[in-house]
Amino acid sequence: MTSTTMERPVGNPGAGTPMAGFPAIPFGRLLRVEWGKATDTRAARWLLGLVAASTIGLMLAPVLAPSSIDQSYTSYLRYAAIGLTILLPVVSILTMTSEWSQRTVLTTFTQEPRRTRVINAKVAVSLLLAVGGALFGALATAAGLAVAAASGRALDSNLTFGVVVGYLLFVLLNVLNGVAFGALLHNSSVAIVLYFALPTAFALLGFALTSVAEWIDVSTTFDWVLLAQWQGHTPQILVSVTAWVVLPLVAGLVRTMQREIT
DSSP: OOOOOOOOOOOOGGGTOOBTTBOOOOHHHHHHHHHHHHHSSHHHHHHHHHHHHHHHHHHHHHHHOTTTSOOBHHHHHHHHHHHHTTTHHHHHHHHHHHHHHTTOHHHHHHHOOOHHHHHHHHHHHHHHHHHHHHHHHHHHHHHHHHHHHHTTOOOBOOOOHHHHHHHHHHHHHHHHHHHHHHHHHOOHHHHHHHHHHHHHHHHHHHHHOHHHHHHHOHHHHHHHHHTTOOTTTHHHHHHHHIIIIIHHHHHHHHHHHHOOOO
16 A cells, blocks of 8 residues: 655745645735725625716816815816815725635735735726726716706816826726725724824824924825926825835735734
């Protein structure tokens, strides 16, 4: 009687290095899987529907209140951006926390032990959703402007290339902020609560300490990005992005790579 012993290839799953006997899953396949997780569920579809509804809802504000809201291309685009980023970052949070919150992390990292590739796919999906959301916001803006023009009101066509770039960066930064919270906390409910609570707390602090708000209040610094007001504000914007996006995202990636799977 003979027996055969099969040795399991040894490697460090978090290091991102190939393991003998485990061919890499094509990144395109990982991207499709993560896209499905982010969009192809009833909850995800409802949430994306609410993102669209909030964008359209806020776009109605300048259309229905022409006497109290600036009637300009930039103003309309700003309302679309704010409506878009109320809930879109929540989608990115859920994308980053789904494995840990739904207890599928063991299956995911068994199928693809190189955690960096899974994380990269999740970040890529979040960015694709951000770009798609930005395009939807632009369409909503165009529709709002068309309705306003049809009503005969005068519109200030002050939309510049810098404002368009600022609009796209504003959406991307808000989504990446959600990505960072999700990657760092690994818990959907906690990440969502803190995503809304912490910036609000710092905004309230800014009322008492204006000089501090210019550096850490994202409602102030991201608004400068949206309106392309970089002159005189670039250091504050960079510090705010570093504090709210870069540092928590890096810390979250390190935690994801090192966390034990139980």
